Amino acid sequence: MESSRQSVLVLVIDDEPGIREGCGRILSRMGCRVALAADGQAGLEALKEDPADIVLLDLKMPGLDGMEVLRRISEFYPETLVIVITGFGTVETATEAMKLGAYDFIAKPFQPDRLRVTVDRAIERKRLLEERRRTLADLDAEKSRIRTIVQALPNGLAVIGRDGRVVLMNPAFCQACNLDPATRPGEHISFYLPDQAFGDLVAAISQGKTGNCEFATPDGRWLLARFTEVLSEAGEHLGIVLLLIDITEFKLLDRLKSEFVAKVSHELRSPLSTIHLQLSLLLGERRAPEPEKDRRLLARVQEKTMGLIATISDLLDISRIDSGLAARQFEEVNLSELLAGVIESHLPQAQSRNQSLNLRLPPEKLPALKADPVALESVFNNLVSNAIKYTQEGGEILVTSGCEGDFFKVAVQDNGFGIEPQYLEMIFEKFFRVKNEKTRYVTGTGLGLPIVKAVVESMGGKIEVQSQPAQGSTFTVYLPLKPK
Ligand code: ADP
Numbered sequence: 001m002e003s004s005r006q007s008v009l010v011l012v013i014d015d016e017p018g019i020r021e022g023c024g025r026i027l028s029r030m031g032c033r034v035a036l037a038a039d040g041q042a043g044l045e046a047l048k049e050d051p052a053d054i055v056l057l058d059l060k061m062p063g064l065d066g067m068e069v070l071r072r073i074s075e076f077y078p079e080t081l082v083i084v085i086t087g088f089g090t091v092e093t094a095t096e097a098m099k100l101g102a103y104d105f106i107a108k109p110f111q112p113d114r115l116r117v118t119v120d121r122a123i124e125r126k127r128l129l130e131e132r133r134r135t136l137a138d139l140d141a142e143k144s145r146i147r148t149i150v151q152a153l154p155n156g157l158a159v160i161g162r163d164g165r166v167v168l169m170n171p172a173f174c175q176a177c178n179l180d181p182a183t184r185p186g187e188h189i190s191f192y193l194p195d196q197a198f199g200d201l202v203a204a205i206s207q208g209k210t211g212n213c214e215f216a217t218p219d220g221r222w223l224l225a226r227f228t229e230v231l232s233e234a235g236e237h238l239g240i241v242l243l244l245i246d247i248t249e250f251k252l253l254d255r256l257k258s259e260f261v262a263k264v265s266h267e268l269r270s271p272l273s274t275i276h277l278q279l280s281l282l283l284g285e286r287r288a289p290e291p292e293k294d295r296r297l298l299a300r301v302q303e304k305t306m307g308l309i310a311t312i313s314d315l316l317d318i319s320r321i322d323s324g325l326a327a328r329q330f331e332e333v334n335l336s337e338l339l340a341g342v343i344e345s346h347l348p349q350a351q352s353r354n355q356s357l358n359l360r361l362p363p364e365k366l367p368a369l370k371a372d373p374v375a376l377e378s379v380f381n382n383l384v385s386n387a388i389k390y391t392q393e394g395g396e397i398l399v400t401s402g403c404e405g406d407f408f409k410v411a412v413q414d415n416g417f418g419i420e421p422q423y424l425e426m427i428f429e430k431f432f433r434v435k436n437e438k439t440r441y442v443t444g445t446g447l448g449l450p451i452v453k454a455v456v457e458s459m460g461g462k463i464e465v466q467s468q469p470a471q472g473s474t475f476t477v478y479l480p481l482k483p484k
Pocket of ligand 1: 387445446
């Protein structure tokens with residue numbers, strides 16, 4: 001108690017010097033801080049200087065009436081507790097003072113103990129009031145903190161009462177449900193989320209079940225709804241907290257992954273079946289060796305295994321690119337030299353098909369390019385190799401290079417089979433190959449162009465294609481002069 005008294009300021013307003021000084025002494029000995037005033041006016045002045053926690057107020061004073069002083073203290077210093085000092089037997093005055101806001105009263109003449117008990121009670125009262133005020137302030141701060149967190153959550157959140165009505169929801173919930181951001185809570189959950197399966201689940205959950213459910217929204221998104229039951233301390237069901245998570249991208253990735261696995265399996269299965277068939281023929285019981293035919297069968301097996309190896313290498317390249325490992329080794333590359341090397345290595349292939357394969361560089365020297373030379377070489381190897389494969393015997397292939405704006409531009413042009421317009425977008429998809437009379441006998445994996453595109457884009461560049469069936473194609477690669 002001693003310590004709680006120390007911070008308390010008690011103002012004694014009494015015109016009788018004996019009582020005033022006496023009270024001051026007792027209060028000081030109790031450990032309180034004390035201020036003294038000889039009349040009402042002086043008391044109000046003192047309060048203005050330093051608002052006291054407790055005022056001991058004599059009601060009978062010359063000058064400003066004690067009741068008036070009490071009224072002003074109640075009005076201007078509502079936190080201050082007033083203990084009125086009344087004359088003996090003046091119960092009505094005390095009652096009137098209490099009505100005006102006095103906290104307690106003490107009748108004259110009084111013993112020091114009586115004063116101590118009354119002031120201590122007032123100090124305890126002040127402490128309780130202060131504690132309650134702090135708890136309320138804390139609660140309020142906590143509530144607004146939680147409100148801020150709920151508002152800022154990236155996932156949709158709604159609290160649903162026992163009757164299925166939404167009590168609270170955040171902006172992400174409105175967004176997930178495609179609702180106007182100004183939509184207010186208060187309606188039944190089915191109003192906000194009209195999905196049938198979801199509605200059934202909400203009903204089940206209202207009966208006390210918890211769980212998850214996935215559902216598609218009318219605009220084609222996928223949402224995962226996660227429910228958690230809210231229980232009272234007695235374990236009674238109060239409602240549910242619903243969390244909505246947009247899983248559209250995961251769903252898409254999942255589908256793409258399944259499709260990819262199906263495509264890969266298909267691509268691997270058909271050559272393997274052929275190999276198996278050829279080997280069964282060769283190893284067939286009761287079959288006399290036929291050297292010429294056997295050689296042809298084995299050559300076919302070899303061709304198929306080479307194709308499989310190429311597919312698997314391409315797949316490994318793709319997974320390397322997808323995991324961000326492509327085009328990492330950036331260094332200064334002399335593009336003219338790199339292109340000359342690519343052309344030279346493909347000359348035998350082009351010559352075997354009587355095709356011309358040329359490189360045309362601008363008269364001015366190309367600036368040095370910062371890039372991964374190995375990845376870059378694989379890009380142009382792929383494009384030149386395609387140009388040779390998809391161009392008839394005797395065709396022409398030309399590689400040109402130069403600067404355009406902030407980009408290096410390399411075009412690989414042929415006058416070969418060309419590509420029909422409806423396939424122009426698809427040729428960059430994994431495993432897509434144009435199937436027609438002309439391409440029938442051309443071997444490939446359908447992974448070359450997706451790799452080229454991924455590598456070029458990982459360097460901050462882009463690839464474009466222009467093509468006319470039976471006229472030829474031009475694949476143009478743009479690489480930034482200053483890579484990111
Ligand atoms: P691949 O050549 O192994 O089949 P790509 O991904 O490199 O795989 O090419 C995909 C498809 O695009 C090819 O199957 C082919 O139909 C078409 N294509 C690519 N380059 C050319 C080209 N220069 N001329 C005509 N068609 C082409």
